[in-house]
Amino acid sequence: MGHDFNPRWMTEDLRIFHDAALKFFERECAPHARRWDEQGVVDREVWTRAGEAGLLCASMPEEYGGAGGDFAHEAVLIDARMKAGAGHFGISLHNGIVAPYILHYGSEEQKRRWLPRLASGELVGAIAMTEPGTGSDLQGVRTSARLDGNHYVLNGSKTFITNGQTANLIILVAKTDPAAGAKGTSLIVVETDAVDGFRRGRNLDKIGLKGQDTSELFFDDVRVPTANLLGPQPGLGFVQLMQQLPQERLIIALEALAGIEAGIAATLDYVKQRKAFGQRIMDFQNTRFTLAQAVTEMRVGRAFCDDCTERHLKGELDAATAAMAKLWLTERQCAILDDCLQLHGGYGYMNEYPIARLWADARVGKIYGGTNEIMKELIGRTL
Ligand SMILES: Cc1cc2nc3c(=O)[nH]c(=O)nc-3n(C[C@H](O)[C@H](O)[C@H](O)COP(=O)(O)OP(=O)(O)OC[C@H]3O[C@@H](n4cnc5c(N)ncnc54)[C@H](O)[C@@H]3O)c2cc1C
Numbered sequence: 001m002g003h004d005f006n007p008r009w010m011t012e013d014l015r016i017f018h019d020a021a022l023k024f025f026e027r028e029c030a031p032h033a034r035r036w037d038e039q040g041v042v043d044r045e046v047w048t049r050a051g052e053a054g055l056l057c058a059s060m061p062e063e064y065g066g067a068g069g070d071f072a073h074e075a076v077l078i079d080a081r082m083k084a085g086a087g088h089f090g091i092s093l094h095n096g097i098v099a100p101y102i103l104h105y106g107s108e109e110q111k112r113r114w115l116p117r118l119a120s121g122e123l124v125g126a127i128a129m130t131e132p133g134t135g136s137d138l139q140g141v142r143t144s145a146r147l148d149g150n151h152y153v154l155n156g157s158k159t160f161i162t163n164g165q166t167a168n169l170i171i172l173v174a175k176t177d178p179a180a181g182a183k184g185t186s187l188i189v190v191e192t193d194a195v196d197g198f199r200r201g202r203n204l205d206k207i208g209l210k211g212q213d214t215s216e217l218f219f220d221d222v223r224v225p226t227a228n229l230l231g232p233q234p235g236l237g238f239v240q241l242m243q244q245l246p247q248e249r250l251i252i253a254l255e256a257l258a259g260i261e262a263g264i265a266a267t268l269d270y271v272k273q274r275k276a277f278g279q280r281i282m283d284f285q286n287t288r289f290t291l292a293q294a295v296t297e298m299r300v301g302r303a304f305c306d307d308c309t310e311r312h313l314k315g316e317l318d319a320a321t322a323a324m325a326k327l328w329l330t331e332r333q334c335a336i337l338d339d340c341l342q343l344h345g346g347y348g349y350m351n352e353y354p355i356a357r358l359w360a361d362a363r364v365g366k367i368y369g370g371t372n373e374i375m376k377e378l379i380g381r382t383l
Contacts, residue, residue, distance in 0.1 A: 005018060005076075005079050005083070005261075007075070007302070007305070007306045007309065008306040008310065009072055009306060009309055009310055009313065011072075014072055014073070014076050017058075017069070017073060017076050018076045018079065018080055020053070020054075021055060021076060021077050021080035021081070022080040022083065022084060024049075024050070024053050024055060024080075025080055025081050025083075025084030025085075025086045025089075026084045028046055028049055028050070029042070029046065029081075029084060029085070029086035029089055030084050030085050030086065032046075033085050033086065033088070033211065033357075034351075036088060036210075036211035037088070037210040037211045037357075038210075039211075040165075040203045040205075040210060040211065040213060041165050041166060041203060041211065041212070041213035042088065042089050042090075042166075042211055042212075042213075044124075044166060046089065047091075047094075047121040047124050047166070048120070048121040048122075049121075050091060050121060051119060051120040051121030051122075052120075052121075054067050055067075055077060055091065055095075056091065056094065056095060056118060056119050056120070056121055057095055057099050057115060057118055057119035058073040058074060058077060058095055059071055059073050059074050059095065059096070059099075059100075060095075060099050060103060060115055060118075060119060061103075064103070064111050064112065064115035064116055064119070065115055065116030065117075065118075065119035065120065066099075066115065066119050067119075070313060071096075071247070071250075071309065071312055071313055072309065072313060074092065074095055074096045074251070075254055075309055077091065077092065077095065078092055078251060078254045078255055078258055079254070079258045081258075082255055082258030082259055082261075082262055083258060083261070083262050085262075085354060085357070087209065087255070087259070087357075087358075087361045088209050088210065088211035088212040088361070089211070089212075090126075090162050090163040090166075090212055090213075092251050092255070093125070093126070093127070093162050093163060094118065094124060094125040094163065096247060096248070096251045097125075097127055097244070097247070097248050097251070098118070098125030098126065098127055098169070098171060099115060099118050099125065100244060100247065101127070101171055101187060101230060101240065101244060102114050102115055102118070102171075102189070102230070103115065104240075104243075104244070105187070105230040105231045105236075105240050106230055109227070110189070110227075110228075110230070114169060114189065117169075118169065123168055123169040123191075124163055124166045124167045124168055124169065125163065125167055125169050125170075125171070126161050126162060126163040126164060126166075126167030126169070126170045126171070127161075127162075127170070127171045127173075128143075128158040128161045128170050128171065128172050128173060128217055129141070129158075129173045129241070130158060130159055130160045130161070131143060131156065131157060131158055131159060132157060132159050135160070135371075136370070136371055136373075136374050138173070138185075138238070138241065139181055139182050139185070139238070141156075141173055141174065141175060141185060142156055142175065142178075143155065143156025143157070143158065143172065143173065143174040143175065143219065144156060144174060144175050144178060145172075145174040145175065145176045145186060145188055145234075147176070147226070148223070150225060150226050150227075151223045151224065151225055151226060152174075152176070152188055152223070152224050152225075152226060152228070152229070153221055153222070153223055154172065154174060154188065154190070154197075154219040154221075154222040154223075154224065155219055155220060155221060155222075156174065156218075156219050157201075157216065157217065157218045157219070158172075158216065158217040158218075158219075159201075159204075159215075159216045159217075160204070160214055160215075160368075161214065161215050161216070161217050162212060162213075162214055163212075163213060164200060164203070164213050164214060164215025164216070164217055165200055165203050165213035165215050166213055167192070168191065168192045168193050169189060169190070169191055169192070170189070170190045170192060170217070171187050171188075171189055171190075171230070172187070172188045172189070172190050172219070173185060173186075173187060173237055173241070174186060174187075174188055174237075176229075176234035176235060177234065177235060180235065182238040183235050183238070184234075184235060185235070185237035185238045185241075186229060186230075186231070186234040186235060186236065186237040187229070187230040187231070187236075187237045187240055187241075188224060188228050188229055188230070189224070189228045189229075189230060190219075190222065190224055190228070191224075191228075195222050195223065195224060196222070196223070197219065197220040197221045197222040197223070198217070198218070198219060198220075198222050199217070199218040199220070200215055200216070200217060200218075201215060201216025201217065201218055202215065202216050203215050204216070206364075207360055207363065208357075208359075208360030208361040208362070208363055208364060209360075209361050209364060210360075242319070245319070245322075245369070245370065246312070246317050246318070246319050246321075246322035246323075247312065247317075247322075248369050249322040249323055249325065249326035249369050249370065249375070250305075250308055250309065250312055250317065250322050250325055250326070251369075252326050252329075252330065252365055252368070252369045253305055253308065253322075253325035253326045253328075253329040253330070254305055254309070254329075255365065256301075256326075256329035256330045256332070256333035256362070256365050257298070257301050257302060257305050257329055257333075259333050259337065259358055259361070259362055259365075260294070260297075260298050260301060260329075260332065260333050260336050260337070261298060262354070262358060263336060263337045263340045263354075263355055263358045263359070264291065264294050264295060264298060264336070264340060266340070266353075266354045266355050266358070267291065267294075267340040267343050267344065267355060268282075268291065270343070270344055270347075270353075270355075271287050271291075271343055274344075274345075281343060287343055290339050290342075290343060291343075293339075294336045294339060294340065297332050297336060298336070301328070301329050301332060304324075304325060304328065304329075305325060305329065308321060308322065308325045319378060320378055320379045320381075320382040323370070323375040323376075323378040323379050324375070324379055326365075326369060326370070326372070326375055327372050327375040327376065327379070329365075330362070330365035330366045330372065331366065331372065333362045333365055334362050334363060334365070334366060337355065337358050337359045337362050338359060340355050340358075340359075341355050341356065341359045
């Protein structure tokens with residue numbers, strides 16, 4: 001039952017896209033998932049294959065090499081990827097976070113330069129906000145972008161950057177005017193293959209999402225043309241981030257919902273087969289009650305996510321509602337998957353069972369994209 005995917009906004013076209021995406025992830029990702037977890041990164045070729053299959057930049061306009069879809073296509077991709085066990089493949093960040101910054105704030109020239117190559121997989125995207133000294137408090141970013149003629153000279157270090165070992169197009173959050181606080185923050189695109197002074201640090205050892213290359217990045221006197229600034233003038237970075245973070249939070253909520261659905265489906269399969277004290281685990285009242293509660297919350301989560309997705313498709317999703325979705329779905333995801341793991345007994349703790357990986361991968365949902373405490377701050381401010 002958890003593998004059903006019937007959001008309110010589904011159309012025939014989206015159904016076909018979902019089928020194709022699910023087949024792609026099952027064929028190209030699922031068989032390699034354990035190996036990718038061990039090597040800490042997905043194979044570079046899968047990006048190019050995803051590009052060939054039309055999955056990269058699914059929601060970007062066709063004139064820039066995209067598939068011409070909208071956010072519903074990204075939502076479909078999230079579900080298909082999570083259900084195929086490819087939660088560690090950073091395509092939703094590439095498609096749903098990096099590419100939109102270029103589409104929304106890039107000049108015509110920038111869009112033509114970068115979007116088609118993001119769509120083909122020649123470029124893999126990342127966004128570098130977090131630094132060793134600052135995460136939640138983005139105003140505290142210290143990476144600097146000093147103007148030198150028609151170049152910016154970039155200095156600083158970033159950490160916890162998704163796709164960090166692979167990305168060759170990085171949207172860097174930097175201070176163009178360190179004295180101006182939030183108004184001195186800018187987004188600058190770094191094409192890493194074209195610069196000197198850029199270095200990748202450690203691919204960080206995590207408790208979950210092991211196949212995702214979450215990394216440190218270092219910038220030492222990296223020179224990029226001022227033409228790589230996103231927006232007509234410097235100083236708009238903070239506003240641009242605030243405008244785009246609701247979509248990032250909705251993506252995390254949708255990943256959480258798909259994780260819940262996948263976890264419940266795996267658990268139902270398991271408890272109907274495993275026996276103890278002469279009966280199926282499913283036949284204990286505790287199991288039925290636990291799963292009844294989980295399925296109820298899954299349905300509530302689906303209704304809320306559908307509502308948020310529909311609002312977002314109309315351009316009406318406000319920041320507080322997106323924060324609520326991220327907050328609630330990730331908290332329920334951790335709690336439900338923990339219950340599901342418990343129903344597996346010792347097998348739930350073994351990495352070969354899907355529930356173990358879903359559980360470990362889930363934990364970061366309460367932390368990244370803005371911690372859940374920051375979500376409560378955002379919601380609280382609107383009250
Ligand atoms: C797997 C992974 C992938 C990531 N990917 C990316 C990425 O691609 N790009 C990127 O830029 N970043 C990324 N991040 C970083 C992530 O967004 C940050 O870790 C997160 O924003 C929290 O920042 P921090 O780690 O510095 O924690 P801190 O800000 O130091 O927070 C520590 C604790 O204090 C709490 N806290 C902080 N401020 C407040 C407050 N005002 N009120 C109440 N409590 C507060 C926090 O909620 C948290 O519990 C990733 C992180 C992980 C783990």
